[in-house]
Amino acid sequence: MQSVLITGADRGLGLSLCKEYLARGREVFAGKYMEDYDFLENLRHKNLHILRLDMGCEESIAEAAEKITALDMFISNAALMGKVDCSLYEPPMDLEAVWRAFNVNAVGPLTLAQALAPKMRGIKRMCFVSSEVACITLMKNRYNDTFPYPMSKAAMNMAVRVLHNDLYEKGYTFRLFHPGWMKFREKDGTLAEQGKYDPDDIGKIAAAYFEEPLRDENRLVMVDYDGYEWPF
Secondary structure, eight states: OOEEEESSTTSHHHHHHHHHHHHTTOEEEEEEOOTTOOHHHHHOOTTEEEEEOOTTOHHHHHHHHHTOSOEEEEEEOOOOOOOOOOOSSSSSOOHHHHHHHHIIIIIHHHHHHHHHGGGEEEEEEEEEEOOGGGOTTTOOOOTTOOSHHHHHHHHHHHHHHHHHHHHGGGTOEEEEEEOOSBOOBOTTSOBOSSSSBOHHHHHHHHHHHHHSOOTTTTSOOEEETTSOEEOO
16 A cells, blocks of 8 residues: 655645545555644544644654654645735844744755655655745735745755755655645635635645656656646
């Protein structure tokens, strides 16, 4: 049975990916951070293993990795993206918000890759959920743009580039995915009106993209929910 670890599985795309891979007969290790969400526990599936996982904490990542003997694929999905007061024009700038975002969104995925690489087998696939705001050439001025999330996601893309440079020749394969603007899932299970896509719909697309082989695995590209490549 193939196995997959999914970070940020409490809700949203992470939860949808868990449901999709369980339906595909995979063994799923689900990284849980938010104690006040019980969607994972309600799945009650024999192939689901819930792990406490804080992607901003090196010790938490190491502890979660120790509980996994072997792994075919991991999906780095967890991210810190809430609105923060970090403006050039309303000082003082909240630099702590920048560091928190880098720690969770860029350093965390790299730390996860380091911890899990020796345990990987089979397709040895490392998957990373990115964003359109990480594309430097396409990032345009938009209302309420802030620094931490775009900066940290661009840094994560570069980390994946360096990982690919080093590990592809050793048999590891990679995916970068832009999921689009998904609707937020409330604690009662309903989807917020704000947003464009249902996470469950994107989860089906993402799960297939992460798992299926590519004709040109040697190329590192970022692909979106419609299959289009994005520069990064």
